[in-house]
Each structure stands twice: as C-alpha cells, then as structure tokens.
Amino acid sequence: MTQQSGPVSARTRVGPVGEMQTALARAVAAAVAGAAAEGRLPPEALEILEGLGDGHVEVPRESGRGDFASTAALRLAGPCRLAPRQAAEVVVSRLDLSGLPVDRVEVAGPGFLNFFLAPGWLSGVVDRIRAEGPAYGRSDVGRGVRVQVEFVSANPTGPLGVVNARAAAVGDCLAALLEAAGFDVEREYYVNDAGSQIERLGRSVEARWLELQGREVEIPEGGYRGEYLIDVARAYEARRGDWARAADPVARAADMGRFAVARMVESHRELLEAYGVRFDVWFSQEALMKTGALDRTLADLEARGHVFRRQGALWLRTTAFGDDRDRVLVRSNGEPTYFLADIAYHRDKYARGFRHVIDIWGPDHHGYIGRMMAAVAALGYPRDALEVLIVQMVRLMQGGELAKMSKRRGQIVPMADLLAEVGRDAARFFFLMRSAESHLDFDIDLAKHKTADNPVYYVQYAHARISSILRQAGTASGPGAPGENNAEHRLLTAEHRLLTEEAELALVRRLADFPEEVAGAALARAPHRLTRYAVELATAFHKFYDTCRVLTDDERLRLARLALVDATRVVLANALGLLGVSAPDRM
RNA sequence: GCGCCUAUAGCUCAGAGGAUAGAGCACCGGCCUCCGGAGCCGGGUGCGCAGGUUCGAGUCCUGCUAGGCGCACCA
Numbered sequence: 001m002t003q004q005s006g007p008v009s010a011r012t013r014v015g016p017v018g019e020m021q022t023a024l025a026r027a028v029a030a031a032v033a034g035a036a037a038e039g040r041l042p043p044e045a046l047e048i049l050e051g052l053g054d055g056h057v058e059v060p061r062e063s064g065r066g067d068f069a070s071t072a073a074l075r076l077a078g079p080c081r082l083a084p085r086q087a088a089e090v091v092v093s094r095l096d097l098s099g100l101p102v103d104r105v106e107v108a109g110p111g112f113l114n115f116f117l118a119p120g121w122l123s124g125v126v127d128r129i130r131a132e133g134p135a136y137g138r139s140d141v142g143r144g145v146r147v148q149v150e151f152v153s154a155n156p157t158g159p160l161g162v163v164n165a166r167a168a169a170v171g172d173c174l175a176a177l178l179e180a181a182g183f184d185v186e187r188e189y190y191v192n193d194a195g196s197q198i199e200r201l202g203r204s205v206e207a208r209w210l211e212l213q214g215r216e217v218e219i220p221e222g223g224y225r226g227e228y229l230i231d232v233a234r235a236y237e238a239r240r241g242d243w244a245r246a247a248d249p250v251a252r253a254a255d256m257g258r259f260a261v262a263r264m265v266e267s268h269r270e271l272l273e274a275y276g277v278r279f280d281v282w283f284s285q286e287a288l289m290k291t292g293a294l295d296r297t298l299a300d301l302e303a304r305g306h307v308f309r310r311q312g313a314l315w316l317r318t319t320a321f322g323d324d325r326d327r328v329l330v331r332s333n334g335e336p337t338y339f340l341a342d343i344a345y346h347r348d349k350y351a352r353g354f355r356h357v358i359d360i361w362g363p364d365h366h367g368y369i370g371r372m373m374a375a376v377a378a379l380g381y382p383r384d385a386l387e388v389l390i391v392q393m394v395r396l397m398q399g400g401e402l403a404k405m406s407k408r409r410g411q412i413v414p415m416a417d418l419l420a421e422v423g424r425d426a427a428r429f430f431f432l433m434r435s436a437e438s439h440l441d442f443d444i445d446l447a448k449h450k451t452a453d454n455p456v457y458y459v460q461y462a463h464a465r466i467s468s469i470l471r472q473a474g475t476a477s478g479p480g481a482p483g484e485n486n487a488e489h490r491l492l493t494a495e496h497r498l499l500t501e502e503a504e505l506a507l508v509r510r511l512a513d514f515p516e517e518v519a520g521a522a523l524a525r526a527p528h529r530l531t532r533y534a535v536e537l538a539t540a541f542h543k544f545y546d547t548c549r550v551l552t553d554d555e556r557l558r559l560a561r562l563a564l565v566d567a568t569r570v571v572l573a574n575a576l577g578l579l580g581v582s583a584p585d586r587m
Numbered sequence: 588g589c590g591c592c593u594a595u596a597g598c599u600c601a602g603a604g605g606a607u608a609g610a611g612c613a614c615c616g617g618c619c620u621c622c623g624g625a626g627c628c629g630g631g632u633g634c635g636c637a638g639g640u641u642c643g644a645g646u647c648c649u650g651c652u653a654g655g656c657g658c659a660c661c662a
Contacts (some may be wrong), residue, residue, distance in 0.1 A: 055603095062607070071605065077642065084642060109606050110642065155662075197662050222661095313660050324590065324658085331660040338662050366591065367657040390592085393656090400598090433611090434600065437592075439655075441599060446612070452625050453612065461625050468623055520603075532601065535610075546618095546627045587625070 012523060013054055014139040015515025016125050021068060023100055024115055025054030028072050031094035040090050042080045049076065066106065066114030067121070073111040084111030119505070123496035125512045129567040130491070137518045137574050142183030146353055149175040151360035152272065153190040156264040157201045157224050160271060161412035163362050165419070166440065167391045169431035169580065170527055171360045172277045174389075176578045177522035177530065186354075189279040190345065193261045194286040195338065200224065202257025208233035209244070209256065232260045271416055275424055276580045285341060288348060294336050297344040298329060306378045316343075321374035343375045350381055357386050358525070360436075363393045389525060391436045398444045422447040425581045429456035432531045432579055455535050459576065460584055462538035466569045467585035469550050473562055494563035495556055503544040504564060510540045514571050518578065527579070534575040541568050 013022045032049050035041040049056070049072055056072045073088035080087065088107040095105060101121040106114045129136045151171025154164050171187070178185045204223035208230050211217055219225050236244070236259050244252050265282070272279070298314070301307050306317045312332030316339075319326050329340040349357050361368070369388045376386045396403035396413060403413075419427055426447040433455065434440045452458050499508065514533070521529040550561045573583040 058603085058605075060606075061609090065606070069605085071643095074605075074642065112606070157662095192662075195662065200662095311660080315660095328660045333660080335660085337660070341662095363592095363656065365657090369591085392592085397599090438600080439593080443599075443612080446599095450625065454625085455611070457625060458611095461623085465623055465626085472622060524603075528601080529603095532610075539610090542626055543628095545622080549622065551622045587623090 012141055012516055012519040014519050016512040018516050021057040022054050024068055025057045027095060027097055028070050031091045034094040035090050045076050045080050048079055067117040068115040070113040088113055120497050122508050122512050125508055126496050126563050126567045129570050133570055137514045138180045139515055139519050140182035141519050142181045144184050145355050146184045147178055147356045148186050148188055148349055148354040149358045150188040150190055155192050156261045157197055158226055159228055160268055160415040162394045162415055162418050165415040166394050166431040167360050168272055168277045169428045170391050170436045172580055173432055173527040181519045181522035186280045188281045188283055191265055191282055191284050193284055194289055198257045201260050202253040205229050205232050205256040205260045206253045209236060212237060232263055293344040294340055297347050318371050318374035321377040323370045323374040327371050346376055347379055359388045361390055366390045392439045394440045394442055396442050396444055403444055426456050428580045432527050435528050459534045459538040462541045463572045463583045464587045466565050469565055491563045494559040496560055498557050498560040501548050503547045507540045507544045510537050511567055511571050530578055
C-alpha cells in the first residue's frame with residue numbers, strides 16, 4: 001500500500017523569483033538547442049533538458065555562487081557521455097541573455113552554471129507587492145481544481161482535545177494555502193452522528209440524568225464517563241425533563257442521544273470559530289444514511305464485482321487494491337460497518353464534484369488509510385482522488401515536564417483549556433511550526449512568553465514595529481485611498497534603486513520569495529513551511545531595521561525605505577493571515 | 588509476528604537529488620545621544636548502523652538497530 005500524495009510537486013515557478021527562473025531556463029534551453037544544431041552537443045541533449053522542464057534552475061544555498069544556478073550541464077553529461085564542465089562551457093558559449101538582468105555567468109564546481117544578476121533586478125518587487133496588497137502571494141497553479149479538505153471531524157461524544165486543535169490549525173491553514181495557490185477549496189467537517197456510539201452516548205446521558213433525579217445508576221458498559229455529560233443532562237432536564245419522565249426508556253435514551261449530539265456539535269462549532277476556523281459544510285452522517293446511501297454504495301460495489309460473502313458477512317475485496325486484508329462491509333448480524341458508512345461518505349464527496357479529496361485524520365487512524373484508499377479505488381476513482389494526511393500526537397510540555405493540564409490521569413487535555421492557557425495566536429502558530437506528521441512537543445511556557453524567544457511574538461512584533469514606523473511617518477498603513485498630499489501617495493514615487501544595503505537587498509529578496517513559498521507549501525501539504533518563512537521574513541526585517549534607519553532626513557532614501565517597510569508589512573500580514581494568526585498594529 | 592511512521596546540534600525541530608547541512612530554545616559574551624531593546628551581533632568536532640543507485644545522497648533503494656503507532660464482523 002502506498003499512500004497517494006495527490007498532485008504534489010514541491011517545485012513551482014510563480015512570483016518574481018519563479019518568473020526569473022523560468023526565463024533563465026528558457027535561455028539555457030535555447031543555448032542547448034543551438035549547440036545541438038551545431039553538433040557541439042548530441043541531438044538527444046535537448047530532449048533530456050526538456051524532460052527537466054525548468055527544474056534545473058535552482059537557488060544556490062551559498063551566497064557567492066550567484067543568484068541562480070542551473071544544473072543542466074550536470075544532467076546532460078551522463079547521458080551524452082561528456083565531461084560535465086565541458087558541457088557547461090558549451091552551453092555558456094551559446095547563452096543569449098539579452099533582455100535579462102544578468103551581470104555574468106560562471107561555470108563552477110562540478111559543472112554548475114552560476115548566474116549573477118544585476119543588483120537592482122528585484123527593484124520592481126516593492127511596487128508590485130504594494131499594488132497587489134492582499135493578493136500578493138496568490139497564484140493559479142491550482143487552476144481552479146475543486147478540492148475538499150475534511151478535518152477535525154471529531155466524534156460528537158465529548159469535548160475537543162489538543163490533537164483536534166492541531167488538526168484544525170493544519171487543515172485550516174492547508175485549505176487557505178490551497179486557495180491562495182488557485183484551487184477551489186471547501187472545508188468540511190464530518191459529524192459522526194449515527195451508529196452505536198450515539199446509542200451509548202444517549203444511555204450515558206440518561207444515566208447522568210437519572211443521577212440528577214436522585215437515583216443511583218451505573219454508567220453503561222462502553223459508555224462515556226466524562227463529567228461534561230452532567231451539564232448535558234442538566235440542560236436536557238431543563239428542556240425536556242417533563243417529557244422524559246413519562247417517556248418510554250428506549251425512546252428517551254435515543255432522544256437524549258440526539259440532544260447530546262446537537263449540543264456537542266454546537267459547542268465544537270463555537271470553539272472552532274473562536275479559534276478562527278470556519279467550515280463550509282458540516283456533513284451529517286445520519287442525514288447521508290437516511291438517503292439510502294449505504295444500500296446504493298453496496299450495490300455499486302457489488303456491481304463492480306468487489307463484494308463477496310463469507311461466514312455470513314459481506315466483504316469488500318480490498319486486497320485487490322493494495323490493502324493487506326479484506327474488510328467487512330455488512331456483519332453477519334446484518335449491521336453495516338462503520339467502514340461501509342465511510343465508503344458511502346467518500347462516494348458522496350465525489351458525487352458532489354470534488355476532483356481531489358484530502359482527509360486529515362488523527363494519529364489513531366493511520367491503520368485505516370489502506371482500506372479507505374482501496375475502497376476509493378474499488379469505486380472506480382483514480383488513485384490520486386483521495387489523499388490522507390495524518391496529524392500526529394501532541395505532548396504538552398511545561399517546565400521541561402509533561403504538562404499536567406488534565407485533572408485526571410490519562411484524560412485528554414481539552415482544546416478549550418489550552419486556548420485559555422496560551423491564546424489562539426500562539427496555539428495556531430505553534431501547531432503550524434512542525435510538520436503535521438511528526439510528533440509535536442508543545443512548549444506551553446514558551447508559548448506564553450511575551451518576548452522575542454517566542455516565535456509568534458517575534459513575528460507579530462515585526463508587524464507592530466512596522467506599523468509604528470508608518471504611523472510616525474504619517475503613512476496610512478493599509479491600502480486606503482491616498483490623498484495626493486500624504487506620504488502614502490508619495491511612496492509611489494519611491495526610488496527603489498536607492499536600496500543598496502545588504503540588509504535591504506536581503507529583505508527584498510525574502511519578500512520576492514513569498515508567492516513560491518505559498519504555492520510550494522500548498523503543493524507539498526506543508527503549512528509549517530509558511531511558519532518558518534514568516535520567522536525568516538521577520539528576521540530579515542529586524543536585521544534591516546537594526547542597520548538601516550528608515551526615518552532619515554534624506555527624503556529620497558526615506559521614501560524608498562518606507563516603501564520597503566510597507567511592502568514588508570503587506571507580506572507579513574498576508575503570511576500571518578494564511579496561518580490564521582493576527583497581525584497586530586500595536587502590542 | 589505483520590504493517591506504517593520516526594531517527595539530523597545538549598533539547599525541540601527545518602532541510603524541494605546538488606556545491607561548505609540550517610533555525611529556535613538553553614548557555615556564555617558584546618551592542619541603546621536615534622524610528623518600539625518584545626531588537627541586533629558573536630560563540631557549534633551533529634545526519635542511528637551497513638551496503639547499494641547516481642557525476643553528486645541527510646534526501647532514493649535494500650538490510651539491520653532503536654523508539655512510537657496500528658493490526659476487530661469496534662467507532
């Protein structure tokens with residue numbers, strides 16, 4: 001079983017940097033074509049290079065190796081049986097860089113082509129960012145493909161825990177990234193409001209309710225023992241107590257189950273909204289089942305010939321699609337499994353028109369991926385129609401120890417408690433600092449620090465500091481209508497070629513990277529890259545601030561730097577916006 | 588037993604087949620007549636082990652070791 005990763009290609013060519021890479025790649029390709037035509041490179045060279053697309057142009061890690069490097073010669077050398085450096089020399093001799101801001105090209109190391117660009121090659125970026133504003137960073141690599149991201153989807157039988165908080169941050173940010181990258185995204189929450197767990201929930205509420213009536217009752221086997229159900233029972237008593245006392249016990253427990261689910265779902269929705277996460281669709285499992293979706297799904301799978309009967313049960317032959325064993329759809333007692341319901345749910349997703357579905361699951365479900373992928377394949381959908389991401393577990397650390405936030409041992413820590421402790425911004429930022437699939441140690445002490453060692457404050461501080469500078473300069477922060485006399489208007493005349501300090505150029509360079517960072521993070525399903533970028537951008541700004549005075553008496557330099565600072569504000573705000581973290585003007 | 592994930596600096600973690608592997612925390616030492624010091628600068632014998640593919644491997648493949656998780660006619 002291999003997990004499908006969907007339309008993932010971590011390399012994208014968008015934004016100012018990507019556009020330059022594409023232009024350089026074209027120039028290299030033209031040089032190779034020219035050399036091949038002259039017989040100085042074998043005919044297959046061009047074909048090999050085309051197979052690389054523009055992926056052979058990269059950004060060298062080390063400064064001093066140019067602004068860009070091409071590995072074309074290295075890749076041609078083997079198949080063409082040439083010495084890499086020699087191939088590089090041939091390419092360079094044919095390079096036509098007219099119209100490109102390239103100062104010089106060097107052959108370096110084993111055969112890299114290093115391009116050194118003219119110092120002002122990014123001088124247009126500042127205006128571009130300030131003109132695009134909130135749209136800067138968006139691209140169309142997704143080409144409007146409809147994608148659904150389903151996440152959190154916690155059972156409505158108890159409060160949300162910290163893993164749900166992590167999944168919410170990851171799912172919401174991933175959805176935002178995909179939107180920014182040009183996909184047509186819907187956020188969905190699946191409500192498991194059917195099945196035996198809801199019966200157990202109802203009986204558990206009933207037990208609490210009977211307790212409130214002064215009766216001593218055991219919570220049923222397999223029931224939910226959390227004290228939150230006492231509140232549910234109280235609310236139920238207030239709303240439907242009279243009816244319940246006269247009602248048939250079976251109907252009463254069922255009614256309590258429905259009541260508890262509605263209440264739980266509502267509290268989850270409220271908590272998530274307070275966390276800044278809104279779903280487009282809250283999808284009810286019960287509603288789906290009422291439409292007969294299970295029967296239709298079963299019939300579909302049978303028609304496709306993947307269902308068989310064994311020992312009185314109906315099975316899906318998932319082993320035909322990479323699973324390591326076959327799975328039961330309908331138990332011998334006639335009860336459908338949760339698996340069948342899940343297949344019906346996914347079938348419904350595709351029926352609703354999604355070309356690509358991303359499920360974000362908790363760590364306890366990774367064993368479920370194989371059968372779900374197999375089921376989607378059995379339904380006849382392409383292998384990349386479904387993609388499952390696992391958000392790994394969270395350990396809360398405090399004072400270097402496992403935090404004891406939960407009152408009882410082994411009990412999950414409620415999401416609400418964590419938010420009350422560290423706040424929404426810190427929680428979201430910290431959950432997005434690590435790749436979703438690796439275990440996370442959440443440092444509560446650090447998250448609460450209001451100092452620079454706390455990354456979220458460090459980034460927000462950069463934004464607040466910028467706002468302060470712009471306030472002092474009399475520049476409206478934000479794209480208001482500029483009066484012709486104010487500084488906002490005069491920034492349009494800023495001369496970006498005056499930005500020559502190393503710290504200034506480094507900052508411009510980081511700003512120029514943003515669209516590629518966004519698209520790359522979206523395609524790689526890696527929101528944590530964006531968090532990292534935000535920190536790096538803040539660092540670049542603070543370094544600039546430390547070495548370059550913005551509000552100088554030199555009017556022209558002052559305008560140039562103000563424009564740069566304002567562009568930085570835009571990008572920081574856009575990055576924080578995608579992360580779901582606030583960008584304060586004051587702290 | 589089988590499967591999946593993880594293994595990178597004292598700690599927590601980035602790392603997109605490229606050149607000399609990076610951040611943050613912690614620790615030590617510097618920097619404010621000036622736009623917010625919630626800042627900046629400096630200090631580092633680290634890719635679990637062994638093979639392989641490649642011009643080039645932390646990255647891909649195989650085996651091993653260690654940790655985590657999963658392996659229901661549960662949801």
